[in-house]
Amino acid sequence: MSKISDFLILNIEKEIRDGETIVQGTSTFIPMIAVILASQKKNINLIAGFYANPKITPKIPSTFCFENFKNGKIIGLSGFLDMLIEEKIDLEFLRPAQVDKYGNMNNTVIGTHKNPKIRLPGGMGVDDIVHYAKRSILYVPNHSSKVFVDEVDFVTASGWNKGKGPDKIITNMCSFEFIGGKIILSEINPDYSVEDIIKNTGFVFEVSKKIKKMSLVDRETKDFIKEVDPLCLRDLEIKEERGKVLNKFKNV
Numbered sequence: 237m238s239k240i241s242d243f244l245i246l247n248i249e250k251e252i253r254d255g256e257t258i259v260q261g262t263s264t265f266i267p268m269i270a271v272i273l274a275s276q277k278k279n280i281n282l283i284a285g286f287y288a289n290p291k292i293t294p295k296i297p298s299t300f301c302f303e304n305f306k307n308g309k310i311i312g313l314s315g316f317l318d319m320l321i322e323e324k325i326d327l328e329f330l331r332p333a334q335v336d337k338y339g340n341m342n343n344t345v346i347g348t349h350k351n352p353k354i355r356l357p358g359g360m361g362v363d364d365i366v367h368y369a370k371r372s373i374l375y376v377p378n379h380s381s382k383v384f385v386d387e388v389d390f391v392t393a394s395g396w397n398k399g400k401g402p403d404k405i406i407t408n409m410c411s412f413e414f415i416g417g418k419i420i421l422s423e424i425n426p427d428y429s430v431e432d433i434i435k436n437t438g439f440v441f442e443v444s445k446k447i448k449k450m451s452l453v454d455r456e457t458k459d460f461i462k463e464v465d466p467l468c469l470r471d472l473e474i475k476e477e478r479g480k481v482l483n484k485f486k487n488v
Contacts, residue, residue: 238453240377240408241266241470241477242461243425247406247450248329249273251373256326257281259316259365265469266375267329268292268304272464273457283319286312294469297485317364325369330362330402331473332374334388337419337439339395339402341366341374342388349390363393372402377473379407381438409433411450412441423448 248270252258258280260267272292274280282289290308311319319325332341333356343362347353366372376383395401396417405412410433411423420442421433426449453461461470467484471477 238458239471240474241269241468242453242458243408243450244375244377244406245270245273245461245470246453246457247411247423248373248375250451251404251406252278252280252327254278255281257283257319257324259283259320259325259328259369261285261360264329264331264473265294265465266377266473268294269461269465269470270329273460276460283311283316283325284308286310286316288315294465295467297469297472297482320364320368323368323370325365327371327373328365328369329373329375330365330393332376332383332392334383334385335374335376335405336385336388336395337441338397338417339366339374339405339414339419340388340391340397341393341395341402342390343392344390346389359392366393366395366402367400374402374405376405376407378475379409379433380436384437384439386439409436418442420444421447423450425450426452 244266248267252274258271260271260282271280271282284290284292285302285305287305287308288311290305292304293306294304296303332343333346334342343356344358345352345355396414401414403414409425409428410421412419413422422444424430424447430443468481471481
């Protein structure tokens, strides 16, 4: 079985289309590396850290840290928002703390807003992204019923029951897509079964009659990812691996 982060990178890269304008935040290292992988084969217009077409150099485990980019044109927040409102953004990958069967996502609090068990980073404009970008795809590194819930504790970005929602959700186990606003299991990691996914999902979903197998990481892709990200910053998004990565920076 390949690393979870590498598996997600490969399957996220598959969703990137030639010629698209993609927005990507600096703290979401898995799709960041996926964009680098995709750029080897596709023409991509990247907006990252409010730069247009910077070179990605993942080396600092921090949100919006400009050391992760160099060169490129600074467009600023207003320039980015203009592009978003003018529908010039094709795609962004987002990671939810919770998501339900409609694609409503929560990145604000676990528990009640007045008395939260866990306070999360918040929206940072994700509702605008979901509704104004042409496509949005969610990704979940550890597929569990704690993430896939019947009802999110707080709606940070609304889903298909309130208008427009995400197009797909990619996890370490499977890929869901929304067709007519309804969530459908469309692809599966060959290392898991449909029963595994049902057991780890807190709501009922449909299964495609033509379910596909997700791609597994080959040696060439694994070596490329390792070369691009020798510090394994992609593993900051994997709970079991995060401590190992952060330990590398303790004495820096």
